[in-house]
Amino acid sequence: MNIEPPDFLIVSGGSEIVxxxxxxxxxxxxxxYVVLSLVANSILRDTPECAGIVDFSxxxxxxxxxxxxxxxxLSKLSNLAxxxxxxxxxxxxxxxxxNECRDEVLKYGEFSRARALRMGGLDKAEIIEFASTKWGxxxxxxxxxxxxxxxxxxxxxxxxxDAVFKPALKPIHMDLSPLGNSxxxxxxxxxxxxxxxxxxxxxxxxxxxxxxxIAQPRFNTGPNRxxxxxxxxxxxxxxxxxxxxxxxxxxxxxxxxxxxxxxxHEDLLPSATRIMDAFEIIGICELSYLPDAQGVAHLIEFxxxxxxxxxxxxxxxxxxxxxxxxxxxxxxxxxxxxxxxYFQWMQLERFLAALVNGECSARRAMEFVNGLTKKNTTVAGxxxxxxxxxxxxxxxFIQKLHNRQ
Numbered sequence: 001m002n003i004e005p006p007d008f009l010i011v012s013g014g015s016e017i018v019x020x021x022x023x024x025x026x027x028x029x030x031x032x033y034v035v036l037s038l039v040a041n042s043i044l045r046d047t048p049e050c051a052g053i054v055d056f057s058x059x060x061x062x063x064x065x066x067x068x069x070x071x072x073x074l075s076k077l078s079n080l081a082x083x084x085x086x087x088x089x090x091x092x093x094x095x096x097x098x099n100e101c102r103d104e105v106l107k108y109g110e111f112s113r114a115r116a117l118r119m120g121g122l123d124k125a126e127i128i129e130f131a132s133t134k135w136g137x138x139x140x141x142x143x144x145x146x147x148x149x150x151x152x153x154x155x156x157x158x159x160x161x162d163a164v165f166k167p168a169l170k171p172i173h174m175d176l177s178p179l180g181n182s183x184x185x186x187x188x189x190x191x192x193x194x195x196x197x198x199x200x201x202x203x204x205x206x207x208x209x210x211x212x213x214i215a216q217p218r219f220n221t222g223p224n225r226x227x228x229x230x231x232x233x234x235x236x237x238x239x240x241x242x243x244x245x246x247x248x249x250x251x252x253x254x255x256x257x258x259x260x261x262x263x264x265h266e267d268l269l270p271s272a273t274r275i276m277d278a279f280e281i282i283g284i285c286e287l288s289y290l291p292d293a294q295g296v297a298h299l300i301e302f303x304x305x306x307x308x309x310x311x312x313x314x315x316x317x318x319x320x321x322x323x324x325x326x327x328x329x330x331x332x333x334x335x336x337x338x339x340x341x342y343f344q345w346m347q348l349e350r351f352l353a354a355l356v357n358g359e360c361s362a363r364r365a366m367e368f369v370n371g372l373t374k375k376n377t378t379v380a381g382x383x384x385x386x387x388x389x390x391x392x393x394x395x396x397f398i399q400k401l402h403n404r405q
Contacts, residue, residue: 003052006077007031008086008325009109011094013038013174017347017380018090021311023047024386025321028314034077036070038094043392060093060173070097071104078108086328087111088284088306088321093174095122095305100172110328112283112304121279121304125168125212134278142298144215149204155215156196162218164188164254165203167210178206183353186254188218216300219290223247223364227263227297228288229272230313232320233281234327241269242318242338244309248364250354258350259368260309262316262343268297275299284324311378312345344371347380349397 008026012019012035019035019042026033026049035044035053038060045053054073059066078085087109089095098111099120105111113120117130125145144155145168156163165187170176176185187203207213219225224245231241243263249255272287281304288301306321313320317338326333351368354360360368371377381393 003034003077003080004032005081006034006051006085007081008033008088008328009036009074009077010034010044011036011038011087011089011097012042012044013089013094014091015349015381016043016090017308018306018310019044020381020384020386020389021308021314022088022090022306022321023049024311024384025314025319027386029319029322029325031322031325036073036094038097043389043396046388047386063172066097066172067101071101071108074105074108085109086283086325088324090306091174092122092170092305093172095120096170096172110282110330112281112285112324112328114279114281114285114304116278116280119169121281121285121302123169124166124214124302127302128214130279142217146213146215149200149207149213152200152203152215153196156199159215159217161189161196161199164216164218166214166216166254167206168212168214169210171209176209178209182251182357183256183350184251184254185256188253218253219292219298219300221249221253221290226257226288226290226300227268228286228301229268230286230307230310230318230320231272231276231281232284232323232327232333233276234333235282235330236332237277238333239273239276240318240320240323240333240336241266241272242313242316243268244312247344248351248354248360248368250350250357250359252354252359256350257309258347258354259371260312260345262312264340271297271299275302283328284320308347308380309345309378311380312343315343315345315378316341341376343376343378344374345378345380346371348372348382 010019010022010033023044032049032051034051035042037055040057098105099122117126119126128143128145189199226246228244229241231239233239244260245263246257246260248259249257286303286307289297290300291297318336323333355365382390
């Protein structure tokens with residue numbers, strides 16, 4: 001293994017937009033990293049602070065071989081660096097790999113996780129069960145854990161026809177194609193005339209994604225409704241955090257945000273702090289909230305890994321990656337002064353998908369395009385200053401379009 005000693009590791013998967021944001025933050029902080037890639041031909045290869053890359057993509061469907069090579073690689077890199085290394089997965093597949101191998105991984109590194117939970121906060125069903133025991137479920141949205149799709153009609157009867165079903169634990173290979181090709185991560189009623197039997201059938205067809213699923217009520221979604229707390233917590237209970245607002249996502253229900261801005265408010269921080277303390281968080285995390293009909297915010301998602309718009313938080317003056325590295329290394333995180341200036345984050349691919357599929361109005365599209373030219377805008381991927389990245393992303397985008405034809 002011809003690799004230089006790294007300061008941290010990136011377990012890169014998915015579109016690698018999150019990995020790019022980590023790479024850019026590393027360059028700003030002067031930190032070296034090794035990429036443990038779950039995708040073939042990673043776009044992070046040869047980036048300025050990349051000390052090396054190891055490809056695991058060919059092993060995603062061979063658990064024993066993946067585990068053996070992954071742990072063996074961690075052991076060699078830890079010995080090379082002469083320390084335990086901070087590890088950042090960029091999507092749920094990589095985070096599941098770390099949690100499934102947790103006891104072995106922790107010999108060689110540390111990753112962001114809820115230490116009070118067996119699967120570190122990745123398993124939605126485990127979060128619900130913990131919250132129910134700890135608070136009677138009052139800190140998270142009303143949720144029902146399902147062990148079998150035949151339990152779905154009872155959940156719909158309790159939560160309503162617009163109930164939302166989510167896989168409790170996504171697979172390492174992150175193949176969510178049973179949910180459809182629109183990019184949605186949930187099963188829910190598609191139109192007002194869809195029957196319960198039809199919903200249950202679609203859920204049954206997608207059930208193999210996860211052994212357990214959860215059902216939640218559908219909150220009112222739309223621009224500026226979903227808000228998140230982006231935070232780092234260290235072993236000494238110190239927390240740094242910022243709030244962000246989703247201006248648009250695709251698909252609009254159960255999809256991924258493509259337009260996010262900073263939130264000037266901090267009203268969600270007390271609730272988020274209570275949850276982080278109870279879960280015994282170490283490192284980075286994101287807590288997402290939606291309001292009910294009375295405007296009361298309910299926790300609907302919880303991530304213990306970097307997310308798509310992490311570059312937005314970095315832009316605000318909150319060095320969330322460097323702070324996370326410090327927390328995972330067992331150090332106290334310093335208080336930071338963040339900017340009150342308005343910043344926003346945009347992703348072109350999701351925007352184009354929303355536009356093509358009629359989920360973005362002409363007026364909204366003009367606002368988005370206008371925002372791309374502003375100095376306060378971070379453009380995911382294509383706005384990267386890292387050499388060669390734009391061409392690699394463009395080539396990958398063209399290949400995706402070709403594969404769909």
